Amino acid sequence: MTITEKMYLPAIFQGLSITMRHFFKKKPTIQYPEQKREFGREFRGLHVLRRDEQGRERCTACGLCAVACPAEAITMVAGERKKGEENLYREEKYAVTYEINMLRCIFCGLCEEACPKEAIFLQNDKTAPPRFERDEFIYGKDRLVEPLSRANSKENIKYRY
Amino acid sequence: MEIPALAIQAAIILAIFGITLLIATYCTWAERRIAGYLQDRPGPNRVGPWGLGQPLADAVKLFFKEEFIPATANKWLFIAGPSLAMLTALMSSAVVPFGNTILSDTFGTTRIQGIEVNIGMLYVFGVVSLGVYGIMIGGWASNNKFSLLGAIRAASQNISYEIAMGLSIIAMLMMTGTLSLREIALQQSEPLFGISGFNWNIFYQPLGFIIFLTCSFAETNRTPFDLPESEAELVGGYHTEYGSMKLGLYLFAEYVNIIVASAVMSTLYFGGFNFPFQDQVGALISSDPVVAHNAVTIIGTVVLFLKIFGFIFFFMWVRWTLPRFRYDQLLNLGWKGLIPLSIINIVLTGAGILLYEYFKG
Numbered sequence: 051m052t053i054t055e056k057m058y059l060p061a062i063f064q065g066l067s068i069t070m071r072h073f074f075k076k077k078p079t080i081q082y083p084e085q086k087r088e089f090g091r092e093f094r095g096l097h098v099l100r101r102d103e104q105g106r107e108r109c110t111a112c113g114l115c116a117v118a119c120p121a122e123a124i125t126m127v128a129g130e131r132k133k134g135e136e137n138l139y140r141e142e143k144y145a146v147t148y149e150i151n152m153l154r155c156i157f158c159g160l161c162e163e164a165c166p167k168e169a170i171f172l173q174n175d176k177t178a179p180p181r182f183e184r185d186e187f188i189y190g191k192d193r194l195v196e197p198l199s200r201a202n203s204k205e206n207i208k209y210r211y
Numbered sequence: 212m213e214i215p216a217l218a219i220q221a222a223i224i225l226a227i228f229g230i231t232l233l234i235a236t237y238c239t240w241a242e243r244r245i246a247g248y249l250q251d252r253p254g255p256n257r258v259g260p261w262g263l264g265q266p267l268a269d270a271v272k273l274f275f276k277e278e279f280i281p282a283t284a285n286k287w288l289f290i291a292g293p294s295l296a297m298l299t300a301l302m303s304s305a306v307v308p309f310g311n312t313i314l315s316d317t318f319g320t321t322r323i324q325g326i327e328v329n330i331g332m333l334y335v336f337g338v339v340s341l342g343v344y345g346i347m348i349g350g351w352a353s354n355n356k357f358s359l360l361g362a363i364r365a366a367s368q369n370i371s372y373e374i375a376m377g378l379s380i381i382a383m384l385m386m387t388g389t390l391s392l393r394e395i396a397l398q399q400s401e402p403l404f405g406i407s408g409f410n411w412n413i414f415y416q417p418l419g420f421i422i423f424l425t426c427s428f429a430e431t432n433r434t435p436f437d438l439p440e441s442e443a444e445l446v447g448g449y450h451t452e453y454g455s456m457k458l459g460l461y462l463f464a465e466y467v468n469i470i471v472a473s474a475v476m477s478t479l480y481f482g483g484f485n486f487p488f489q490d491q492v493g494a495l496i497s498s499d500p501v502v503a504h505n506a507v508t509i510i511g512t513v514v515l516f517l518k519i520f521g522f523i524f525f526f527m528w529v530r531w532t533l534p535r536f537r538y539d540q541l542l543n544l545g546w547k548g549l550i551p552l553s554i555i556n557i558v559l560t561g562a563g564i565l566l567y568e569y570f571k572g
Contacts, residue, residue: 059421062529062532062533065532065533066528066529066532068532069249069528069531069532070249070528072248072249072250072251073245073248073249075251077248077251077252077253078251079251079252079253081253
């Protein structure tokens with residue numbers, strides 16, 4: 051070490067000036083619950099089961115999403131459409147129950163890609179909210195199927211095709 | 212002393228005690244906020260406005276945590292350790308002059324100082340060096356080899372740095388000729404370059420100040436000399452086995468030590484309660500000398516606290532800038548660096564005093 055290095059002090063003052071510059075810098079922190087970061091367009095968040103233009107459920111319970119799912123988070127029971135239910139389900143087969151276990155789901159989006167009926171999507175503006183009980187993370191059709199009012203809203207069109 | 216004078220003195224002692232504790236409480240908050248700001252993040256800002264409720268929340272948490280004493284620990288010493296650390300830390304603030312005198316007809320002259328003793332500096336040194344017993348006993352009583360190592364480190368570190376600290380003060384004493392902190396502060400109220408209250412010792416003892424500053428970092432166990440509690444090597448150092456408020460007392464004592472060190476440094480080297488242009492400020496406020504004196508005293512106390520806060524900020528600033536020393540580096544710096552330097556400082560000061568007296572005639 052040279053003598054100036056051995057004195058430590060110049061290096062210490064240099065370090066102090068660097069940290070002082072950081073003291074006055076703008077902080078990049080996002081104050082989470084109040085401020086939220088914009089999600090990207092390709093963000094994969096909470097699942098939704100879409101309806102078609104006439105408000106009928108698009109899902110036909112073919113099971114391809116469950117097959118594609120690497121985490122085996124999706125389970126469903128298929129049922130046959132009765133007479134008079136044509137306004138509820140688009141095809142003869144429909145999902146009686148459709149459950150996604152959010153504790154297992156890894157939000158990979160393979161179900162979205164596997165679906166031949168454009169029924170399941172991962173929304174880019176919603177995340178699965180935190181819960182206190184484990185069974186609250188099993189999302190049934192009551193929480194997955196999109197409400198009728200939203201079925202034909204403008205932002206939904208972009209998911210269709 | 213008469214009863215009213217004693218009562219006033221007791222009130223001042225209590226006030227100093229309370230203010231020291233309050234500042235120490237908010238040091239924990241300031242430390243985390245400053246740490247955050249230096250690292251480009253906001254720090255705790257959730258509890259109350261700007262996170263000001265954080266120390267209270269921390270205190271509640273510490274008090275409600277489980278009191279745990281290890282089965283193999285020496286129970287009484289285990290309790291005595293943090294108490295002793297806190298006790299010695301608080302004791303040393305008693306002799307620091309936090310202001311000049313307040314004059315009044317009814318109460319006479321009141322010093323804003325706990326106790327005025329003519330060995331003030333010795334008292335501070337004595338009490339501060341006792342502080343290591345708190346750490347040592349705590350580390351020993353824990354019956355944990357890492358705690359013991361931390362405690363031994365603390366002891367040897369404090370011994371090696373106290374020598375340099377004492378020697379750097381000796382050069383000061385050669386100049387001032389007194390050990391009383393109040394006297395040293397008053398001597399600095401002389402004018403320098405025509406600026407009253409600016410005759411600060413830092414201009415005469417810059418080397419001594421740097422040595423003293425470095426040593427007070429080591430004495431208060433602050434980074435870069437926080438080897439007694441280096442968590443990477445010693446799990447947690449001397450307080451590994453401590454939890455709840457007993458740990459709280461150890462951490463709190465460190466902050467009280469910082470305040471005392473800041474106050475002593477401000478008093479010794481930065482003019483204490485004196486501030487530049489104090490005579491002019493006094494004359495500006497009132498033509499009555501008593502009122503002017505009292506006003507200057509009050510402003511001086513505020514200024515002293517600003518100096519103390521400045522030093523506390525500096526302590527924290529350094530903590531989040533410099534990495535920790537290795538232990539052999541620490542001892543090398545103490546024994547081979549600072550002690551010879553402080554002896555050189557004594558020689559230089561002595562030569563300076565002789566030359567000054569020779570040319571003065």
